Amino acid sequence: xxxxxxxxxRIFLTAYKxxxxxxxxxxxxxxxxxxxxxxxxxxxxxxxPWMESRDRLIMSKGHASLALYVILNxxxxxxxxxxxxxxxxxxxxxxxxxxxxxxxxxxxxxxLGHGLPFAVGVALACKMNGYNNxxxxxxxxxxxQEGTIWEAVMAAVRFKLDNLVVIMDDxxxxxxxxxxxxxxxSSWRDRWEAFGFEVEEINGHDLNEIETVLKRNNKCRKxxxxxxxxIKGKGVSFMEGIPIWHYRMPNEExxxxxxxxxxxxxxxxxx
Amino acid sequence: xxxxxxxxxYGLAKRDSEVVSLVSDNGLIVYDDFRRDFPERYYNxxxxxxxxxAAAAGMASCGKIPFAYTISAFIAYRAxxxxxxxxxxxxxxVKLVGIGSGITYSTLGPSHHTTEDIxxxxxxxxxxxxxxxxxxxxGWMMEEAYRIKGPVYIRLSNNKEEYYDTNTxxxxxxxxxxxxxxxxxxxVTGTIINEVMKAVRELENDGISVEVxxxxxxxxLDTKYIAKLIQNAECLVMxxxxxxxxxxxxxxxxxxxxxxxxxxxxxxGLPDMFAVDYGQLDAVRRANGLDGKSxxxxxxxxxxxxxxGKSNNNKYK
Numbered sequence: 001x002x003x004x005x006x007x008x009x010r011i012f013l014t015a016y017k018x019x020x021x022x023x024x025x026x027x028x029x030x031x032x033x034x035x036x037x038x039x040x041x042x043x044x045x046x047x048x049p050w051m052e053s054r055d056r057l058i059m060s061k062g063h064a065s066l067a068l069y070v071i072l073n074x075x076x077x078x079x080x081x082x083x084x085x086x087x088x089x090x091x092x093x094x095x096x097x098x099x100x101x102x103x104x105x106x107x108x109x110x111x112l113g114h115g116l117p118f119a120v121g122v123a124l125a126c127k128m129n130g131y132n133n134x135x136x137x138x139x140x141x142x143x144x145q146e147g148t149i150w151e152a153v154m155a156a157v158r159f160k161l162d163n164l165v166v167i168m169d170d171x172x173x174x175x176x177x178x179x180x181x182x183x184x185x186s187s188w189r190d191r192w193e194a195f196g197f198e199v200e201e202i203n204g205h206d207l208n209e210i211e212t213v214l215k216r217n218n219k220c221r222k223x224x225x226x227x228x229x230x231i232k233g234k235g236v237s238f239m240e241g242i243p244i245w246h247y248r249m250p251n252e253e254x255x256x257x258x259x260x261x262x263x264x265x266x267x268x269x270x271x
Numbered sequence: 272x273x274x275x276x277x278x279x280x281y282g283l284a285k286r287d288s289e290v291v292s293l294v295s296d297n298g299l300i301v302y303d304d305f306r307r308d309f310p311e312r313y314y315n316x317x318x319x320x321x322x323x324x325a326a327a328a329g330m331a332s333c334g335k336i337p338f339a340y341t342i343s344a345f346i347a348y349r350a351x352x353x354x355x356x357x358x359x360x361x362x363x364x365v366k367l368v369g370i371g372s373g374i375t376y377s378t379l380g381p382s383h384h385t386t387e388d389i390x391x392x393x394x395x396x397x398x399x400x401x402x403x404x405x406x407x408x409x410g411w412m413m414e415e416a417y418r419i420k421g422p423v424y425i426r427l428s429n430n431k432e433e434y435y436d437t438n439t440x441x442x443x444x445x446x447x448x449x450x451x452x453x454x455x456x457x458x459v460t461g462t463i464i465n466e467v468m469k470a471v472r473e474l475e476n477d478g479i480s481v482e483v484x485x486x487x488x489x490x491x492l493d494t495k496y497i498a499k500l501i502q503n504a505e506c507l508v509m510x511x512x513x514x515x516x517x518x519x520x521x522x523x524x525x526x527x528x529x530x531x532x533x534x535x536x537x538x539x540g541l542p543d544m545f546a547v548d549y550g551q552l553d554a555v556r557r558a559n560g561l562d563g564k565s566x567x568x569x570x571x572x573x574x575x576x577x578x579x580g581k582s583n584n585n586k587y588k
Contacts, residue, residue, distance in 0.1 A: 052334065099332070099361045107332070108361050111352060117322040118357055121329020121337075128291075128311065129333070148353075151322035159314070 003038075004031055004207070008235045009262045010070045010083075015249065017270055018087035021095065024233035024245040026067035028171040028204070029138060032228050033057075033071045035210040042136060046076050049103030053131040056106045056122060060115025061140040061169060062096040063247075068105070069093055077104045113146025115139065116166065120152045123161040123223075136165045142174030145183055150195070156223040157196035164223040165214075166197070169204065171232035175246045188227055197225045204228030236261055272427050272462075273370060275406040277301055279413035280338055284309050287417075291330060293339040295323045297370070324350040324367070328357035331364045336417070342376075343369025343426055347388035358422045359395045365423075366416050372402070372426040373461055373512030374546045377555035381545040385426070389460075390517020392424050393490045399443075400489040402426040404464040405433050408487045411441040430462040434485075444493035446500065452482035454587075455574060456504040460486040460519045463512040466556060469563025470570060477588045479574060486519055497523065498530040506577050507536040508570055512561060515540040535577045539569055 007030050015021035036042045042055045059068050069086065072078040078093070082102065085091035092101040096110030106122070109115045119137040126133055143149060156164050168188060172179055180186045192199050198218055202209045210228070218224055232246075233239030236258055250258055258264065281304055284290040291312045292305055306313045316323035320341055327337040339346070346354065346369045358365045369385065376383035392400050399419055403409045409427065416423040434449045441447055446458065455474065459467045464485060471481045484500065486492075501507055501523070511519040520538035527533070541559060548558035556562045560569070578586060 107329075108356060111356055114325055114353065114356055117325030117353070118329040118332075120322065121326030121331075122333055123329075124314065124326065125330040125333035125335045128335070148319075148321045148325065151317075151319035152326075155316055155319065155322055155326065158317075 004034060005235065005262060007034060007070055007074065009264055010073070011066050012258060012262055012264065013268055013270070014066060014070065014083055014086045017084060019271070020087065020247070020249060021066045022063040022247050023236075023249070024239050025061065025064040025140070025169075025171075027234045027236065027239070028230040028232045029061070029064045029169045030067045030070070031205050031207060031230075032138070032167055032169070032210055033067055035207055035214060036136060037071050037075050039211050041211070041214045042134070044075070044077070044104065049077060052129070053126070053133050055133045055136070057104070057136045057138065058107045058115045058119045058122070059097055059109055059138050060119070061112065061138055061143055062109030062115070064138070064169070065093075065095060065097045068097065069102075072102060072104045078102045112140070112143040113148040116152040117148050119164060120155050120159070120161065123156070123164040124159055126163055127161070134163055134165055136167060138167050138169060140174075141168055141170040141172060141188065142179050144168070144185075144188065153192065153195045153197065160221045161223045162218050162221045166223065166225045168225060168227050169230055170227050171230045173232045173241065173243050173246070175243065177243055192225045196222060198222040199225045199227065201227045201229065204230035205234055272403065272406055272409050272430055273301060275409040276368060276413060276425075276427060277305070279410060281305055281308075283413065283417050284312060287336065289334060289336045290417075291335045291337045293323050293327055293337050295320050295341045295345070297341055320345040320350045321353045324353040324365070325357045327365045328353070328361060328363045332361070336364055336366070338366045338368055340368045340370070342383060343372040343385040343388055344383055346424070347385055347391055351391060354392075354398075355395055359397045362397045362421055364420055367422070367424045368427060369425065370427045372428045373463065374555055374559070375428040375552065377552040378549050380549060384546055386513050386541050386546060387517060388426060389489050389511070389513050389519065390521065393517065393522065397422055398490065399423045400426070401487060402460040402489055403487055404459070404461055404485045405430050405435060407433060407435040407437075407439060408441065408447070408485070412487065415443055426461065428462045430465060432465050432468075434464065434468070441487065444488050444491045445496045446484045446486045446488075449483040449485055450481070452480040454480045455506045455508065455570070456482045456484060456501060457508045457510060457570070458484045458486050458501075458519065458523060459510040460489065461512055463510055463561060466561060466563045466566055467510050470567035473563070473567040474570060474574075477571065479587055486522075489519065489522055492522055492526065494526050494529060497526045498532055501527070501534060502530070502532050504534050506574055507534045508573065509536070509538050509540075510566060511540040513540050514543055516543055535573075537569065537573045539566055
């Protein structure tokens with residue numbers, strides 16, 4: 001069974017136990033997170049996870065937290081029982097990430113348009129300290145409707161933050177409809193380039209392509225944007241590209257399809 | 272007050288290389304010394320206060336001690352959610368320094384006033400809220416802000432007057448006694464102290480002995496200390512250049528309710544309204560009943576009522 005499908009299964013089972021999660025958002029971004037953490041791009045040290053000069057990943061689209069938790073669980077930063085407590089009483093892993101709840105959770109996010117401005121400060125501080133690390137920020141395409149994204153974009157360029165890598169999970173959907181329908185935007189490249197970012201585009205479900213681009217260094221002293229073209233809900237046929245699945249759990253009928261498509265056995269479904 | 276702030280900031284930056292200065296397109300000239308001597312620790316974020324506050328939080332998460340400086344209204348209102356989610360919720364070591372607090376920008380009107388900031392910010396967990404009255408308080412506050420490992424808001428405006436001796440000792444959460452008195456206690460926060468002191472001279476001419484207390488820390492408040500301070504007051508007056516909802520009056524009323532203290536009390540501030548009119552600060556204070564004369568009249572009226580109620584015989588001139 002391929003690793004991405006296995007991770008999606010974990011995401012679903014964890015959400016099923018909790019009774020709620022932003023499943024479709026977690027499914028669209030999981031491939032990129034997998035490559036970052038499991039293909040030696042974002043470096044980490046399990047023995048010393050808070051080392052000052054570490055690479056950092058900031059989930060600006062905090063509602064996709066479950067994808068991050070599942071990856072952190074896979075690499076050993078989050079224990080199984082912690083993950084299984086997701087969104088339940090006594091857990092420190094909520095629907096939106098909380099800074100320090102586990103190693104690898106670098107910022108409390110949830111309200112959109114916060115993670116990138118926060119990351120600008122992190123990237124600046126790391127530069128001031130002379131570190132040679134990278135600050136990765138995952139934002140949504142819909143999130144770019146928040147004004148502070150653009151405040152942060154201007155500052156990142158002005159302060160020459162070439163240690164900042166913004167990954168846009170461009171799944172083209174937001175809660176109510178498509179981003180294009182709601183705000184008339186079908187392409188991001190020109191906008192970010194005009195502001196001074198180095199922009200690349202990838203198929204966010206092609207692991208080789210993600211790896212090749214993420215391993216490449218910046219060409220000049222500019223912050224980078226990687227537009228990751230994805231499908232919201234990828235991996236579960238009836239969720240793919242359908243806005244209503246932004247925040248919803250399947251009914252009994254739909255559950256049968258999920259089980260089949262993600263390879264879930266009846267006995268694995270625990271509430 | 273701003274000069275004291277900058278002098279202190281410069282000293283802290285010299286002492287500790289983690290101290291960083293952030294501004295959002297303000298502080299022309301006044302930051303020259305800092306920029307000259309610590310250019311690598313000075314960042315102008317442009318007209319983007321939300322970004323500045325969130326970035327300050329990001330810097331603090333890496334061990335920096337950012338002092339983010341801009342007009343108070345743009346910290347308290349414009350950047351409120353960033354102050355809440357990024358700074359306070361994560362309990363990060365960010366210092367927010369607001370200038371032109373209260374109705375200092377008297378010619379500009381309510382867009383540039385901060386007359387609800389104490390109410391808003393006092394309710395944010397983890398945040399220390401300072402509201403200095405004089406330069407001596409600012410000097411102490413800057414040391415205190417640096418000592419505190421967490422978020423701090425300092426509500427600056429202008430004041431050339433000074434009411435403290437150079438050796439006055441300030442303590443966080445404990446209001447400072449500017450002068451003792453026995454008939455009336457006035458609690459005041461911020462630079463409206465100058466108008467209060469004008470009123471006090473008038474009250475003293477009437478034979479009323481007035482205790483004046485400066486509440487430089489709005490949060491945390493030492494409840495027991497304040498309870499002790501006010502429980503035997505004949506009359507208690509709170510004066511603030513702020514809405515009477517949510518600010519000093521509310522904070523003291525919370526102490527009274529909690530400690531079961533009932534003393535006759537009066538709130539002087541903006542009565543749930545935005546400040547009206549334009550002009551020099553004196554004129555706008557007058558238009559809003561916050562000048563020395565208006566404050567005197569309100570207090571005198573109140574004292575007379577309380578006094579009649581007690582003895583049916585007004586003991587003051």
